[in-house]
Amino acid sequence: MAATLRELRGRIRSAGSIKKITKAQELIATSRIGKAQARLESARPYAFQITAMLTTLSAEAALDHPLLVERPNPKRAGVLVVSSDRGLCGAYNSSIFRRSEELFSLLREEGKEPILYTVGRKAQNYYTFRNWDIQQSWTGFSEQPKYENAAEIGATLVDAFMAGTGDDESDHQSDDSDGVQGVDELHILYSEFKSMMSQTAVAHRIAPMLVEYVEEDTGPHTLYSFEPDATTLFDELLPRYLTTRVYAALLESAASELASRQRAMKSATDNADDLIKDLTLQANRERQAQITQEISEIVGGANALADAAK
Numbered sequence: 001m002a003a004t005l006r007e008l009r010g011r012i013r014s015a016g017s018i019k020k021i022t023k024a025q026e027l028i029a030t031s032r033i034g035k036a037q038a039r040l041e042s043a044r045p046y047a048f049q050i051t052a053m054l055t056t057l058s059a060e061a062a063l064d065h066p067l068l069v070e071r072p073n074p075k076r077a078g079v080l081v082v083s084s085d086r087g088l089c090g091a092y093n094s095s096i097f098r099r100s101e102e103l104f105s106l107l108r109e110e111g112k113e114p115i116l117y118t119v120g121r122k123a124q125n126y127y128t129f130r131n132w133d134i135q136q137s138w139t140g141f142s143e144q145p146k147y148e149n150a151a152e153i154g155a156t157l158v159d160a161f162m163a164g165t166g167d168d169e170s171d172h173q174s175d176d177s178d179g180v181q182g183v184d185e186l187h188i189l190y191s192e193f194k195s196m197m198s199q200t201a202v203a204h205r206i207a208p209m210l211v212e213y214v215e216e217d218t219g220p221h222t223l224y225s226f227e228p229d230a231t232t233l234f235d236e237l238l239p240r241y242l243t244t245r246v247y248a249a250l251l252e253s254a255a256s257e258l259a260s261r262q263r264a265m266k267s268a269t270d271n272a273d274d275l276i277k278d279l280t281l282q283a284n285r286e287r288q289a290q291i292t293q294e295i296s297e298i299v300g301g302a303n304a305l306a307d308a309a310k
Contacts (some may be wrong), residue, residue: 002194004286005286005287005290008279008282008283008286009283011279012276012279014285015272015275015276015279016276017133018268018270019269019272019273019276022088022265022268022269022272023265023269025088025261026261026262026264026265026266026269029258029259029261029262029265030262032143032258033111033196033255033258033259033262035307036143036144036251036254036255036258037193037255039251039254040193040248040251040252040254040255043244043247043248043251044248046244047244047245047248050237050240050241051241053175053233053237054209054234054237054238054241057226057233057234057237058228059183064278065208065231065234065235065238066161066162067158067207067238067239067242067296068209068210068238069182069206069208070208071164071185073182074112074184074185074280075111075112075113075184076112076113076115076164076181076182076183076184076185077107077112077114077115077159077183077184077186077187077272077292078114078115078117078135078157078161078185078186078187079103079104079107079114079115079116079117079187079188079189080117080118080119080153080157080186080187080188080246080249080255081096081097081100081116081117081119081123081127081189081190082096082118082119082120082123082142082188082189082190082191082249082250083096083097083118083119083120083121083122083123083126083142083253084120084121084122084141084142084143084253085121085122085139085140085141085142086121086122086142086143087122088261088264088265089257089260089264090260090261090263090267091259091260092191092199092256092257092260092261093120093123093126095191095200095201096123096189096190096191096201097123097126098201099189099201099202099203100203100282102186102188103187103189103203107187112184112185115135115160115181115183116133116134116135117134117135117136117137117153117156117157118130118134118136118137118138119137119138119139119142119153119253120138120139120142121139123137124137124139133180135160136156138152138153141250142250142253142254142257143254143257143258144254145247145250145251145253145254147243147247149165149247150244150246150247151243151247152251153243153246154239154242154243154245154246154247155239155243157206157207157242157246158207158239158242159180160180160181160182160183160186161181161182161183161184161185161186163180163181163182163183164182164183185205185206185207185208186205186206186207186242187203187206188203188204188206188245188246188249189201189202189203189204189206190249190250190252190253191252191253191256191257191260192252192256193252193253193255193256193259195258195259196262196263197259197263199256199260201258204245206242206245206246207242207258209238209241209242212274220261231248247252266309296302
């Protein structure tokens with residue numbers, strides 16, 4: 001019984017130590033989620049405006065830009081998977097990986113080979129363990145991404161897309177002089193932040209870019225002039241657009257990661273509280289039983305001495 005009581009007290013101390021860790025992680029995530037949401041909201045107007053500009057350019061000028069044209073026979077699809085650098089964030093990463101497997105299966109059914117790029121140590125470790133050939137991986141900024149991080153990723157993806165050919169000659173694409181493996185499509189997979197309680201793993205194709213044409217039925221038609229010219233603007237805006245899409249995905253993922261961690265750590269803290277209460281109750285019962293047994297032994301011994309003295 002004494003050993004059982006010591007074991008219960010040890011478990012109570014362990015649960016208390018874990019509770020301190022989970023509570024600290026919960027408070028840290030709570031303090032950071034507001035800033036992450038603010039950064040996400042502040043980036044959305046820029047993303048909206050650059051998309052509107054590209055839509056206007058596409059509607060006003062007949063352009064044949066490589067980032068807009070569908071490849072005739074796409075064989076390789078670059079996929080950027082955005083995960084977290086750290087754990088303790090519930091099902092955040094597992095939902096990303098599950099969605100990525102679905103996307104890979106779909107691409108293979110379409111006859112396209114997935115070419116993998118990753119953000120975050122969790123994705124890097126996950127796919128390395130499964131013997132995936134990761135073209136390039138970025139780590140260290142999943143919670144607080146900067147535009148410079150997105151620019152580096154975007155430049156790498158654009159180089160890979162521009163190196164693609166979209167034909168079957170010479171075993172489709174080969175590495176160029178800089179060692180860049182070409183792809184015919186670019187997809188990005190990340191966790192979309194909807195609310196503190198809802199984050200969804202989503203996949204979007206970002207190249208070739210799909211431009212939506214909107215026809216206005218009312219009002220006079222607006223004429224636009226482009227300086228220096230529409231093609232030059234496209235050459236400048238499209239890479240920025242892709243970088244903006246990557247940056248938006250990083251911000252969405254950061255907010256989703258922190259929200260998932262805050263929720264997971266709160267649940268873990270609550271579970272630790274419940275476990276400590278249950279263990280404390282068991283320990284009190286064990287202690288009560290131990291005291292009762294000791295009293296019974298003392299009373300029994302006293303009675304035995306009294307009987308022996310008669």
